[in-house]
Amino acid sequence: MPAPRDHQDDKPTAEAIAMLVGLPGQMHRADALDLVPLVDEALATGWTLPQLRSHLARKCDPDRVYDVAAIYRKHLKRLPDTPASANAGHPAATAPECGKCMGSGLEEDPETFLPIGPCECRKTPALAAAS
Numbered sequence: 001m002p003a004p005r006d007h008q009d010d011k012p013t014a015e016a017i018a019m020l021v022g023l024p025g026q027m028h029r030a031d032a033l034d035l036v037p038l039v040d041e042a043l044a045t046g047w048t049l050p051q052l053r054s055h056l057a058r059k060c061d062p063d064r065v066y067d068v069a070a071i072y073r074k075h076l077k078r079l080p081d082t083p084a085s086a087n088a089g090h091p092a093a094t095a096p097e098c099g100k101c102m103g104s105g106l107e108e109d110p111e112t113f114l115p116i117g118p119c120e121c122r123k124t125p126a127l128a129a130a131s
Contacts (some may be wrong), residue, residue, distance in 0.1 A: 016040070019049045023072060025062030031069035037078035051083040052076075 004115035006062040016039040042052055060071040 013040075015049055016043075019053050020072070023068070024057055024060060025065070025068030027069050027072070035069065035073055035076060038073065042076060042079055045079075045081075047079065047083045054077070055083075091114065 013036055016036050017029065017032045019027060020035050020039065021027055039049075041054060043049070054073055056072050057076045060068055065071050087129050107117055107119040108114060109116050110124075
């Protein structure tokens, strides 16, 4: 006969399921339950649920895949060793406080206000990491 479960263990699992179901794309609760052990492993290595959500949400375009749970499973199995390296900023990120593009990522001609190309904030790692 299995040992009775401690109900305090249910809260992190419920939070993990809520995080997984809230990721971009249509993930069913059964798929989320299958991914909970991988989330638990990540939490044990120092990740937090908000860090995981941010990391996974950037890794999947739900409009281009059929099975989002499979994509999230792949990325949970291949997590970077440290959460800080995963959240360092996407190389194409914009800096919202950028005076040239105002966070749009496209530099504008000062006279016509038409886009003339990618803004410097997309190219500068220090600014991209600040966003």
